[in-house]
Amino acid sequence: MPLVKKSAVNSGRINTLATSLDSQSTSIRARIDGVNDQIAKLKPQLAPGSRSRESARLQITKLIQQRKQFENQLAMVDRQAMNITSVQTAVSMAETTKETYKAMKDLHKSMSKMAIDPDKVAALQEDMTELMYDINEITDVMSQDFMVPDGMTDAGLELELNMLEDEIRAEPMAAAGQKPVYLEQSAEPEAEFVV
Numbered sequence: 001m002p003l004v005k006k007s008a009v010n011s012g013r014i015n016t017l018a019t020s021l022d023s024q025s026t027s028i029r030a031r032i033d034g035v036n037d038q039i040a041k042l043k044p045q046l047a048p049g050s051r052s053r054e055s056a057r058l059q060i061t062k063l064i065q066q067r068k069q070f071e072n073q074l075a076m077v078d079r080q081a082m083n084i085t086s087v088q089t090a091v092s093m094a095e096t097t098k099e100t101y102k103a104m105k106d107l108h109k110s111m112s113k114m115a116i117d118p119d120k121v122a123a124l125q126e127d128m129t130e131l132m133y134d135i136n137e138i139t140d141v142m143s144q145d146f147m148v149p150d151g152m153t154d155a156g157l158e159l160e161l162n163m164l165e166d167e168i169r170a171e172p173m174a175a176a177g178q179k180p181v182y183l184e185q186s187a188e189p190e191a192e193f194v195v
Contacts, residue, residue: 043164097134
């Protein structure tokens, strides 16, 4: 009985699927970059005193949520691509194993016609053990779970938004060479402590 049936191995379909997943990944990454560009354009409107601050906050919140959705989609596509790569590796290993099996079978026929050398038998056994180890390793890889936790919470969105606002507040001070208030030293000399 053959180890791998020809009908089960359709490398053309697997390659097409791998190309499709790569294209999807590139497309989603471009969308994430587009959302990041929109956030960067709205970021100056988060400055304190800006008339459009609240509108900018709402837009950025929606954009962050959209980016998180794209990131989740990208993670799923990347996991699928990883699984396809594992399948391609398994198919390749199965084909190699099949050819090795044929070679060993031919060798067996030849050996049965001649005196059997114990060293050759030991080498053949060692090769078989290594092949079985490789197949078990592939099976372990194929059984891995690639799930990741779900998206961002409202608190996570608020934290990211607050970090953007902190950056906006820090930019004018950095441009003017000023230090934040908590870093400025008091202008008054400290009174000496006399005992």
